[in-house]
Amino acid sequence: MLENDLILRAARGEEVERTPVWMMRQAGRILPEYREVRSRLSGFKELVETPELAAEVTIQPVDLLGVDAAIIFSDILVIPQAMGCPYEMVENRGPWFEHTVRSNADLNTLKVANPYEDLSFVLEAIKITKTRLNGRVPLIGFAGAPWTLFAYMSEGSGSKTFSVARKLLYTSPDFAHKLLDMITDSTIAYLKAQVEAGADMLQIFDSWAGILPPDQYEKFSLKYIRKICEAVNEVPLTVFAKGAFFARHLMADLPCRTIGLDWNMDIAESRKLIGDDKTLQGNLDPCLLYADQETIRRKTIEMLKAFGPSKHIANLGHGVYPDTDPESVKVFIDTVKNYRHT
Amino acid sequence: MLENDLILRAARGEEVERTPVWMMRQAGRILPEYREVRSRLSGFKELVETPELAAEVTIQPVDLLGVDAAIIFSDILVIPQAMGCPYEMVENRGPWFEHTVRSNADLNTLKVANPYEDLSFVLEAIKITKTRLNGRVPLIGFAGAPWTLFAYMSEGSGSKTFSVARKLLYTSPDFAHKLLDMITDSTIAYLKAQVEAGADMLQIFDSWAGILPPDQYEKFSLKYIRKICEAVNEVPLTVFAKGAFFARHLMADLPCRTIGLDWNMDIAESRKLIGDDKTLQGNLDPCLLYADQETIRRKTIEMLKAFGPSKHIANLGHGVYPDTDPESVKVFIDTVKNYRHT
Numbered sequence: 001m002l003e004n005d006l007i008l009r010a011a012r013g014e015e016v017e018r019t020p021v022w023m024m025r026q027a028g029r030i031l032p033e034y035r036e037v038r039s040r041l042s043g044f045k046e047l048v049e050t051p052e053l054a055a056e057v058t059i060q061p062v063d064l065l066g067v068d069a070a071i072i073f074s075d076i077l078v079i080p081q082a083m084g085c086p087y088e089m090v091e092n093r094g095p096w097f098e099h100t101v102r103s104n105a106d107l108n109t110l111k112v113a114n115p116y117e118d119l120s121f122v123l124e125a126i127k128i129t130k131t132r133l134n135g136r137v138p139l140i141g142f143a144g145a146p147w148t149l150f151a152y153m154s155e156g157s158g159s160k161t162f163s164v165a166r167k168l169l170y171t172s173p174d175f176a177h178k179l180l181d182m183i184t185d186s187t188i189a190y191l192k193a194q195v196e197a198g199a200d201m202l203q204i205f206d207s208w209a210g211i212l213p214p215d216q217y218e219k220f221s222l223k224y225i226r227k228i229c230e231a232v233n234e235v236p237l238t239v240f241a242k243g244a245f246f247a248r249h250l251m252a253d254l255p256c257r258t259i260g261l262d263w264n265m266d267i268a269e270s271r272k273l274i275g276d277d278k279t280l281q282g283n284l285d286p287c288l289l290y291a292d293q294e295t296i297r298r299k300t301i302e303m304l305k306a307f308g309p310s311k312h313i314a315n316l317g318h319g320v321y322p323d324t325d326p327e328s329v330k331v332f333i334d335t336v337k338n339y340r341h342t
Numbered sequence: 343m344l345e346n347d348l349i350l351r352a353a354r355g356e357e358v359e360r361t362p363v364w365m366m367r368q369a370g371r372i373l374p375e376y377r378e379v380r381s382r383l384s385g386f387k388e389l390v391e392t393p394e395l396a397a398e399v400t401i402q403p404v405d406l407l408g409v410d411a412a413i414i415f416s417d418i419l420v421i422p423q424a425m426g427c428p429y430e431m432v433e434n435r436g437p438w439f440e441h442t443v444r445s446n447a448d449l450n451t452l453k454v455a456n457p458y459e460d461l462s463f464v465l466e467a468i469k470i471t472k473t474r475l476n477g478r479v480p481l482i483g484f485a486g487a488p489w490t491l492f493a494y495m496s497e498g499s500g501s502k503t504f505s506v507a508r509k510l511l512y513t514s515p516d517f518a519h520k521l522l523d524m525i526t527d528s529t530i531a532y533l534k535a536q537v538e539a540g541a542d543m544l545q546i547f548d549s550w551a552g553i554l555p556p557d558q559y560e561k562f563s564l565k566y567i568r569k570i571c572e573a574v575n576e577v578p579l580t581v582f583a584k585g586a587f588f589a590r591h592l593m594a595d596l597p598c599r600t601i602g603l604d605w606n607m608d609i610a611e612s613r614k615l616i617g618d619d620k621t622l623q624g625n626l627d628p629c630l631l632y633a634d635q636e637t638i639r640r641k642t643i644e645m646l647k648a649f650g651p652s653k654h655i656a657n658l659g660h661g662v663y664p665d666t667d668p669e670s671v672k673v674f675i676d677t678v679k680n681y682r683h684t
Contacts, residue, residue, distance in 0.1 A: 161628075161660075161663065163628075163629055163632075163663050163665075166627075166629040166632075167629055167632040169629070170629060170630060170632050170633035170637065171632055171633065171634075210585075210606070211606070212606065213605050213606050213627045214606060214608060216627075217606075243552075243585075245587045245588070246587070246606050246607065246608055263555050264552065264553070264554065264555050264556060264559075264588050265588065266556060266588055285508075285555045285558075286503075286505075287505055287508040287509055287511070287512060288512060290505075290508075290509040290512050290513055291512035291513065292513075295512065318503075321503065321505050323505075
C-alpha cells in the first residue's frame with residue numbers, strides 16, 4: 001500500500017486533494033548529494049549499472065525535495081545496449097555509439113532485448129528502491145520511444161538535425177520499420193519487467209519527436225508508441241513527445257493515461273487538442289527556476305490555475321537544468337503542494 | 343528592371359504564372375563550385391568578409407540550380423561583431439564568442455552598429471552581386487532576429503538549451519531589453535543599408551524562436567521583430583521564426599509580407615492561424631531531398647497543392663543540408679518551376 005498515491009489517482013483522472021508534483025531529471029544533476037555519489041564513480045554509466053547506487057540517487061529527491069513520486073535513475077539508451085548496440089556517455093558531449101545501425105545487414109548484429117538477462121541491473125535497482133521507499137511514494141519506470149532510440153542508434157550520437165537518422169526514413173523505410181519493431185518488442189518486454197519489479201507508473205520519452213514531419217511522425221513514431229501503450233496496460237502510462245506540437249490532436253486517441261507537455265505548448269490549446277479524458281503533465285519552463293522566488297511562486301500558481309484541479313501532474317516542460325539552485329526547486333515543489341484550487 | 347520578379351509579386355500577394363522557388367542556405371554548402379571557392383580561403387568568415395567572393399557564391403545557385411532569387415552570402419552574426427562582440431566560426435562546432443554580453447556593464451563595451459563603417463563588406467557584396475545578376479532575379483538581404491542574436495551574444499556559442507541566455511530573461515529583463523534595443527537599432531540601420539545597396543527583398547531569421555515560452559516570445563522577440571518590420575518597409579520582408587508554432591496566430595498582425603514555415607508545421611492549419619493576407623514560405627522537409635527523385639517530385643507537388651496558386655514562395659522548411667545531392671535539389675526546383683496549378 002502507498003502512503004501517497006496522489007500521482008496515480010491524478011493519472012487515472014480521479015479527484016485529488018491537491019495536484020501531485022515531480023520533476024523530469026529530478027534524480028541527479030542538481031543535488032550536491034547526487035554529485036557526491038557520482039564523484040566516487042568512473043562515470044554516468046557505472047551509476048546506471050550499479051543497482052544499490054541507482055536506488056540511492058533515485059530516492060534522494062523524495063527525501064530532499066519532497067516530490068510525490070520517484071523515477072528510477074537510469075538511461076533511455078540501456079535498450080540499444082541490451083539489443084547489442086553499446087554506447088559510451090562522453091562527458092559534456094553526450095552519447096556515442098561505436099557501431100551504428102543503418103542497414104538490414106546491421107540488424108543481424110542485434111537481438112530483441114531480454115530484460116531479465118540484459119537489463120537485470122535496472123530491475124534490481126527498482127526492487128531495492130521499492131523496498132527502501134517502503135510505500136512512501138510511487139516509483140516511475142521509463143523507456144525511450146522507439147523513434148528516439150532509432151535516431152541515436154542510426155545517427156551514432158546526438159545531433160542538431162539527426163539528418164542521418166531522418167534520411168533513412170526516406171531511403172530505407174523497410175529497414176527502419178524492422179529496427180523500430182525490434183526496439184518496440186524490446187521496450188514492451190522491458191517495461192513489463194519494470195512493472196513486475198515494482199514500477200507503479202511508466203513514462204515514454206520521445207525526445208526527438210519534434211524533428212519529424214507530421215506524416216512521418218505518425219508512421220515512424222506514434223505507431224510504435226501506440227503498440228507499447230496497447231501491450232503495457234498494467235499501470236498508468238505517460239507519453240512525453242518533446243516538440244510534437246503538431247501531433248497533439250492524435251494523442252487524444254493514444255491508449256495511455258497521461259500526455260506530457262513542453263513549456264512552450266499553450267495549456268488551454270493543448271487541453272482542447274488532446275481532449276478532456278487524458279491527464280496532462282507539465283509544463284513549467286525549466287528556466288523559470290532561475291528567477292527569484294516570488295516569480296517562481298507566481299508563475300507556478302498561474303500554471304496550476306490554467307491546468308485546473310484534476311487530471312494534472314505538475315512538472316517542468318523539460319528536465320531540470322543542472323545548474324538550478326535546489327532551493328528554487330523547493331519553492332516550485334512547495335508552491336504546488338501548498339496550493340488548493342478554490 | 344527585373345527579368346524575373348515572380349518572388350516579389352508572390353510576396354506582395356499578386357497573381358503569378360507559377361510558384362517561385364529558392365532555398366535557405368542555397369548559397370554554399372551543397373555545391374562543388376562553392377567548396378572550390380571556400381577551399382582557397384582560411385575559413386568561413388574570410389568568405390563572408392570578401393565581397394568579390396561572397397558575390398560569386400551568391401550567384402552560383404542562380405546559374406547552377408535555376409532558383410528564382412539569390413540570397414546574399416553572409417552570416418547573421420555580422421551584427422554582433424559590428425556592435426563590438428566579435429566571434430570565431432569553429433569548424434564543425436559553430437560560432438564561439440570571446441566575450442559574452444550578460445550585464446549592463448558589458449553593454450558599455452558595445453555600440454549600435456553603423457552599417458556603412460562596420461558592415462561595408464556586406465553592402466559591397468550586395469552591389470557587386472546586383473551588377474553581376476544584371477536583373478536576372480531579385481536579391482534577398484537578411485539579418486538575424488534580435489532574440490536569436492541576443493541568444494548567441496549572451497550564451498557565447500551555440501547550445502542545446504541556451505539556458506544562460508534564457509536565464510537572463512528571468513533574472514535581468516531590463517538588461518535584456520536594453521541589449522535587444524541596441525541589436526534592433528543596429529539591425530534596422532543594417533537592413534535599410536542593404537536595401538539602399540540593392541536588396542530587393544529581406545528576410546529575418548529567428549533561429550531560436552522555438553525555445554521560448556509563448557509569453558516571453560511575445561515580449562522578448564516578437565516585439566523587436568515588429569519594430570524592425572515597422573521601420574523597414576521599403577521592400578517585402580519575410581519573417582522565419584523557427585519552431586515558433588505557438589506564435590503563428592500572432593504573425594497575422596506582423597507588418598511584414600511573408601511568414602516562413604518549418605517542415606513540421608501543417609500548411610492548412612498555418613494558413614488558418616496566420617490568415618489569408620500573408621504570403622507563406624516553405625516548407626518541404628530538407629531530408630526529403632535524400633529520397634529518390636520520384637518521391638521528391640510527388641511530395642513537392644503535394645506541397646504546392648496544399649499551399650495553392652498564390653501567396654506562396656516554395657522553399658524548404660530549413661536550410662538545405664550540406665550532404666544533399668545537387669541533382670536532387672534540381673529535381674525539387676524543376677518540379678516547382680514546371681508545375682501549373684489547374
